[in-house]
Each structure stands twice: as C-alpha cells, then as structure tokens.
Amino acid sequence: MPLRQRTLRRSVSLSGEGLFTGQPVQLVMHPANAGHGIVFQRLDCPSAAPLRATLHSVKATPRCTILGHDQIQVQTVEHLLSALRAFHIDNALITLTGPEVPIADGSALSFIEMIKKTGIEELTEEKLSKILRAPVFFSQEDTHIIALPAQEFRISYTLHYPHSPLIRSQFYTIAVDEESYEKEIAPCRTFCLYEEIAPLLEKGLIKGGGLESAVIISEDRVLNPEGLRFPDEMVRHKILDLIGDLSLMENPLLAHIIAIRSGHATNVAFARLLQNQINREPS
Template structure:
C-alpha cells in the first residue's frame, strides 16, 4: 500500500516568468495529509489560495492557468509535472507573482527544487485512481485516450511541419523520479517561429528567449544548446501531459495514448478523471 507524501523542507526557485516577463519566485512548503496541491499567492492581501484541479482551470492558451477568486496562477504545468513525477501528494506552492519561473523551458529546475526539499512519507494511504473504462477526448488533430492499467504509461506522437525530425514518437512509463528526470524532465518548450508574432500580440511570451525555449523555423531547430534528445519535442509534450493530468486531483494509473496533444485536451481529460474520482469518492 502506497503512502501519501509531502516535502520535508521548504525550497525556493526563482527566475523569469515566460509570459509575463516578470521576475518571480516559487517556494514549496510541506502540507498535511489530504491537502492536495495548493498554490498560494503570497503577494496578494490575504494570501489567497487555489487548488490545483482541472475544475479551477480558466485558460489553456499556450499553458495551463488556474484561478479561484483573485488567486490566479499561470503556466502551472511544469511544476505540476515534477510534483506528479515525484509523487508529492500534499504541498503548498507559494508564489510571489502570477506565474512561476520558466527556467530553461523544461521541468529540470523544479526537479532540482524537489530534490533539495526532500520527500517525506506520510501515514495516510495515497489516493491512486485507475479509470474503470477508457476515457477519450478529441478535437481538431488531437486525440487522447486513457485505458486502465497498473501504472502511468504515456505513448505520444506529435508532428510539427518544418521540423527536421517529424513526426516524433516516445513512450514513457512513470515508475520513479529518476526515470522521469532522465527521460522526460529535460524536454524544453518549443515554439514555431510563425506563431511568435501572434503570441506577442496576445501579450504572451514577454519573458521568452533562447534560454527558455527552442524555435522551429524553416526546417531547423534554433536553440542555445544542442538538442537534449533527438525527439525532444514529443518528450516535452509528455512532460506537459504528466503535469496537466495531475490536475485530476490525485495520482493516476493507466495507459494514455496521445496524438498531437496540447493543453486544451490534456485538461479536458484531467477534468473527466476528476469527475470520475469525485463520483467514486461519493459512491
């Protein structure tokens, strides 16, 4: 029987936020059993909080935004991905702004932060949910399905026209934090050059740079360092799925098959899982 976990100590990571361009800091704090993942805006009067749940998602444009009242937090997927991979069930995530730092565009900075904080096993049994039957979402070119299984396994394929390695495929089984750090956490954010002007017009990516993302342009990938994996794009897509699915509210087991995934359908699937979890709890 698996037990719930939290962090041992507080730990901080600071840097530039991707979309706002502001400097920000995030601090993880231990939390009691059955707390879940809670984001706290310490920069606002009353230090308002928002639970990391699909039902609190208010925007999925180029990232996942959650809100409750005036507690709004942008781009939670990378830190949520690391928390899921480390099996952190209970944690207070304190924010001094509306968006966590983007770092190098991967979740490695958050893995390092969690390593620094340490993992504390608690007494209560971990909440682990496996859907009783397949759940399916689709829209445009995107398809996601989760089928019952004993562990979280993600098989993902994606395609970016103009990318020198296209299409890309990877399959990942979320067994340990080490496996996640080695196979998935290093995947960086990618953006198509043709989308940049639109994103800037939307008031996004103000903190974007080649330190925080790679650009696909004219049959090439432009980045500050060499690719970390030949199929880095699809591994980042899996990173996002691991984070978005954790908005279901607890650990999930099952096999997810994803074709050209993105935040809108990732979150829709997480919402379906959250509803099934709530129904099971009320049964």
C-alpha cells in the same frame, strides 16, 4: 492500491521570471500536512484566498495552464505540477511573489532539483491511486486521447507538425516513474516555431521567453546554440505537459494514456472526462 502520502522535508526556493508575463518572481515550496494537497498562495495578493491545484481551478489554457478564482490566478503551472506528480508529492504549499511560475530553462529540471535538494517526507496517512477499469475516449477535431486500463502509469504520445521540416511526426512512449521521468522527460524544454514568435509578441503573450528558456525552431534547424537535448525532445516535452495537466485530477491514476496532437486545452478536457468516468466506477 494504498500508498503513503508524501510532502517535502523542508522549504526550498527558486527565483526567475515568467515566460508569458516576464515578471520576476520568487517561488517557495513548503512542506504540508496530509490531505492538504498542492496549494498556491500569491504573497503579492495577501488578502486573496489560497488556490488549490485541481481541475475545478483551471481558468484558461492559452498555450499554458492557468489556475485561478475570482481574486487571483497563477499561470504556467504545468511544469512544476508535472515534476511534483512524477515524484509523488501530494501535499505542498507553494508561495509566489507574482502571477506566474518561473519558467527557468523551459523544462522541469529546476523543479526536480528543488525536490531532490530538500528531500521527500513520507507521511503516515495513506493515499489511493485509482486503477482505470474501462477505456475512456476523447476526440476533438484532429486531437485524440485514449485511456486504457493498465497496472502502470504509461503515456504514449504522437506529435504531428507537418509544416515543420525538423519536427514532422514524432512518437514516444514511457512508463512514468521517478527514475524514467528525471532521465527521459524532465530535461525536455518547451518549444516554439520561429514564425510563431512575432504574432505571440504582438499579442503580448510572451514577455519573458528566449533561447535560454525554450527551444526555437526555424524550418529545419534549431536556433539554440546548444541544440537539442534529445532528437525527439519536442514530443517528450508534450508528455511532460500532459503529466502536469493530468495531475489536476483527484487521485494518481494507473492507466495507459495514448495521446495524438493534444495540448493544454484538450488535456484538461480529457482529464475532466476521465475524472467523471473514475467517479462513476465502483471503489
């Protein structure tokens, strides 16, 4: 299915702090030529080579997705990549003054606002969306992900938190396009159980988080004064994350992805399995 590649019309910036590092950072998204891909450049490490947003670049997945090579890493890329994929942005140079993408409010809204503020430029060169021809299955302990052939990009996700009276089990399904993503997925924030916070702080894993950048849940209530944006905001955010992790594949994909209790590590493992399957299929 040939489509035209896309980039941004102009450069656009966002300043904030990283969720895990707590470090202030300025992020700027710049237009890029066809075939450039999504590439990160650390301005605070001027001698380091650029970092391409691909599965090969995934360095670790400790509650977020980290891209890296021998010289640098960029942490918590999934919300930004999710927004770029939903709006079909194929080419951009993303410069940062620190090691982590700003968390903003914990959702993808800030990145959608950046894209809409600068506008989208359609390039003359074509890209190719892949259509899955055969089912792909992935299981790891209590996590299961299936990709089924489809004529659209749809995600169905089941979230299961039996130890949380507020969350319990949630299910959401959505055919992902720009309009549905902006309205139903982009506003959904990352979340954390209150009892998880102390151990994460002790390990130094969260230095920039708070009620302004995440939904925090204690037993059967939400600690954020404004409450939830959707009753099922948590499962929708899991879909946001999954879109970002799947964007690391070589081409946009038309398929129905059905996920049960997946996180960043299993998302990436599944994306690699799926990429291998697609590479074996005839063009």
